[in-house]
Amino acid sequence: MDETGLTYEVCEVAVPGGYLHVGRWGGGSEAVVAAHGLTATHLHFAALAEQLGERYSVFAPDLRGRGRSRDVGEPFGMAAHADDLLAVLDHFEVPKATVVAVRGRHPRLPEPDVS
Numbered sequence: 001m002d003e004t005g006l007t008y009e010v011c012e013v014a015v016p017g018g019y020l021h022v023g024r025w026g027g028g029s030e031a032v033v034a035a036h037g038l039t040a041t042h043l044h045f046a047a048l049a050e051q052l053g054e055r056y057s058v059f060a061p062d063l064r065g066r067g068r069s070r071d072v073g074e075p076f077g078m079a080a081h082a083d084d085l086l087a088v089l090d091h092f093e094v095p096k097a098t099v100v101a102v103r104g105r106h107p108r109l110p111e112p113d114v115s
Contacts (some may be wrong), residue, residue, distance in 0.1 A: 005052065006025050006026060006049060006050055006053065007024075007025065007026055007054065008023065008024070008025050008049075008056065008085075009023075010022065010023050010024070011024070011071075011091075013061065013084075013087055013088050013091045014061045014087070014091075015064065015072065015083070015084050015111075016075065016081075016083075017064065017073040017074060017075070018064070018069070018071055018072035018073065019069070019072065019073045020043065020061040020062060020063075020064065020069045020072060020084055020087070020088065021042070021061065021062045021067060021068035021069045021086055022033050022059060022060065022061040022062075022091075023042040023043065023045070023046075023058075023059075023060050023061075024057060024058065024059050024092070025045075025046070025050075025052075025057070025058040026049060026052060026053065026054050026055070026056045026057045026058055027054055027057060027061075028052075028053075028054055028055040028056045028057050029055075029057075030055060030057070030090075030098075031057050031058075031059065031089070031092075031094045031096070031097035031098070032052065032055070032056055032057070032058045032059070032097055032098045032099075032100055033059045033060070033085050033088060033089055033094075033097045033098070033099055033100070034048070034058060034059065034060040034099075034100045034101070035045030035060075035061075035063060035081060035085060035099070035100070035101040035102070036060065036062075036063060036066070036102055037102040038063075038066065040066075040067075040102065041062045041063055041066060041068070042060035042062050042067065043067075044102065045058055045060040045062070045100070046098050048100070053105065054067030057094070058099045059089070059092060059094070059097070061084060061085070061088050063081055064076065064081070064084060085099070094112045101114075
């Protein structure tokens with residue numbers, strides 16, 4: 001659990017070129033898979049997960065080349081990100097999900113600590 005009391009775990013999901021670092025919040029039957037902007041990480045979606053609560057499961061990878069997935073190499077691009085999101089859903093055996101994507105980082109949010 002995180003500081004809000006919401007279930008939170010991280011894992012590694014195999015994709016071509018390496019492993020994605022994936023955060024999962026909640027434990028509900030309704031799934032959301034989230035893709036952050038290029039300057040963020042999966043932690044960008046913590047507030048969304050908190051608002052959705054335990055009714056949902058929010059799956060958010062650090063995209064390849066970013067955050068703790070920074071060592072995952074090519075292929076890059078939107079098609080690779082889409083395939084990676086499908087790999088995350090397959091890993092967790094999720095048959096369908098709502099997709100949330102962010103194009104960039106909000107200028108007033110601090111950079112996440114990925115150390």
